[in-house]
Amino acid sequence: MRSIAVSVILVIFIALLPALTVISSLSLNVLGFSLLSGWLGTGLIAASLLLMIRDPYWASWFGGLQQMYRWHHGMGVLGFVLLLAHPLLLAGHYLPLDPDIAWEYLSPLNPQSINILGWLALIIFTLGMAATFVLHLPYGMWRRFHMLLVIAIALGLGHIWSVSGFSISLTAALLSAAISVGWRLLRADRGIGARPYEVSAVDHPAEDITEVNLRPLARPISIAPSQFVSAAFFEGPHFQGCGDFHPYTVSHIAKDGSLTLSIKALGDCTQHIQSLEPGVAVRLQGPYGNFLLDRPIAPEVWIAAGVGLTPFLALLRSQSLTQHTEMFYVHRESESVPYEEELQRFATNQALLCFHSLSMTNDLTLLFTWLENIDNLNKKQVYLCGPPPFMAKVTKWLREHDMPGQQIHFEQFDFR
Ligand SMILES: Cc1cc2nc3c(=O)[nH]c(=O)nc-3n(C[C@H](O)[C@H](O)[C@H](O)COP(=O)(O)OP(=O)(O)OC[C@H]3O[C@@H](n4cnc5c(N)ncnc54)[C@H](O)[C@@H]3O)c2cc1C
Structure with a gap:
């Protein structure tokens, strides 16, 4: 827990660093807020890249890759909103003084390099964000669109450089972005050190x-x-x-x-x-991952969909259960179900394991009927693994049946 708190504080500090180094020079007016939103947005986005490097040690300090990705998304979205506010506030500051100057800050037709860089960064950023949150693209295509964000960040840093040259704030953002992108591409994607x-x-x-x-x-x-x-x-x-x-x-x-x-x-x-x-x-x-590590001592319900069985299978293959466990294996097969025989054997040999193999389509009624019949379901710890739509449906059902959020644990077979 302590390592998670330290990692979170470190990332927040790195995100705030560019803004902290300029804050004393900003005036307390709309212009000052515009510059502050620009620096905060830049810092958040640069620091959010530290959360996509997929380093095993860094991920375990941060409480797992899934947690890292949640923060990566949250910081990215907040940073994007602040960056959108930056030109609007800037124009808002000049509007009462001179509408023509205000328009120059917003106009995509303004030919100054600082304006072109800022506009390009925002357009490309918007495309990258749309690919992540709006369009449901195939993974490979999503990844290529997501890489656009790196180009947008480079253009954004170029925009800052053309306004104020090199500064401590710019160097802080540049370093955090360059180290993260380099680390991700060389270590995680090229596999150096694998x-x-x-x-x-x-x-x-x-x-x-x-x-x-x-x-x-x-x-x-x-x-x-x-x-x-x-x-x-x-x-x-x-x-x-x-x-x-x-x-x-x-x-x-x-x-x-x-x-x-x-x-x-x-x-x-x-x-x-x-x-x-x-x-x-x-x-x-x-x-x-930390899905089934350090589990609270309490009766458990395991729900695996398809190949989402693997974390549970690994656990059963390595050790005997210490808690009463109700296991549901949801699959589409009606015969020759992979691993079913092995799981039946575990259930025969371990009194604590109660195993159910459920052959189903997208309709999860059968699973929900079984779950409804479990005594004191909301006093148990529930562990789910499978594809995102399945997990979303089961989690929704559990929440609607008064299952406290902290008793639902999941591993999602998708990272975006
Ligand atoms: C934590 C985790 C554990 C997993 N464990 C297993 C397992 O034990 N057995 C198993 O069969 N599958 C597992 N998967 C899913 C597996 O990673 C994908 O099926 C595989 O990457 C698909 O690649 P593809 O090129 O064949 O298909 P694609 O068509 O490229 O992808 C199909 C889907 O797989 C996911 N995916 C693809 N590439 C990646 C990637 N590089 N990183 C994250 N997700 C990706 C995306 O959700 C995508 O929509 C796991 C996924 C995650 C995130």
Whole structure:
């Protein structure tokens, strides 16, 4: 908890730094507020980039990647709103004095470089934000649109430089943006420093799921059940992986450091992984996530949808339960359900586990009927894992049935 508080304070301090270094020179009028909103917006956006670097240590100090992304979004949106307010306030200051000057600050036709840079930054920023919050784009396209934000930030910093040259405030924002973007591109996306592994075995527990065993070729990643890694598959004897890093929860951790991933064919890269073979080179980063770590001592309800089973599977494969656990495995299959037999065996051997396998479509009525029949449901801790629409529906139902928010824990198989 202390590390989370320290990390949050550090990020807020970095976000405020550009504004703090200029605040004493600002006058207490609309012009002063306009400059303050510009500096606060710049600081927030530059510092929000520190929260997208996907570094395992940084993420664990911050309370997990999901928490980091929530802050990243919150700070980005607040920063964007402040940046939109900056030219409006500036024009508002000059409007009573001279409407022509006021219009010059807003007009996209003003040919001064400072104006062009500011306008371009705002337009590109708006496109990047729309791609994130308004348009429901496929992941790859969303990512390319999101990268536009880096160009918008560079143009925005250029706009500041053309107004006031280099200053401590600009340097603070520039440094935090440059370090974050460099770190993300080199470490997380290019995988510099990622650990080398090799595919040692491949199995197919279902038509669209590949179970992959990974043997470490150097010091293995130290990981706990329910955590996930970022994995990239490269070359093998007859296989060429897509080489991009994608997050997968480990479904088994062996004593020698070998890891198992259970990968469902969802898009291009995971579809291709279905034809994986032993000998393929893999690089892993992590560990990430804290989903089933440090759980309160209380009866539990687990709800897994499809391949969202993996964190629960990893836990059951590694240790015996210590709390009464009602587990629901929601899937679309009516026969040959992946891992069902193994889960039935866990339930037979462990009195604390009560297992239900529910074959369903998008209609979750069957699950909700089961949940309604659980005694004292709202005194239990609920753990959910699966695709975002499923989680949203189940969380809504739980909240409508008086389940306190702090008793609902989830791992979402999507990062945006
Ligand atoms: C924390 C976490 C744990 C996961 N664990 C598993 C697992 O154990 N087994 C499993 O089969 N799948 C897991 N996933 C989902 C898996 O990462 C995606 O299915 C995979 O990345 C799809 O890639 P694609 O190119 O085949 O498909 P795409 O069409 O590119 O993506 C399909 C969907 O996968 C997600 N996705 C794609 N790329 C990424 C990325 N780089 N980072 C985050 N999300 C991405 C997006 O939601 C996207 O809409 C997990 C995801 C997360 C966030």
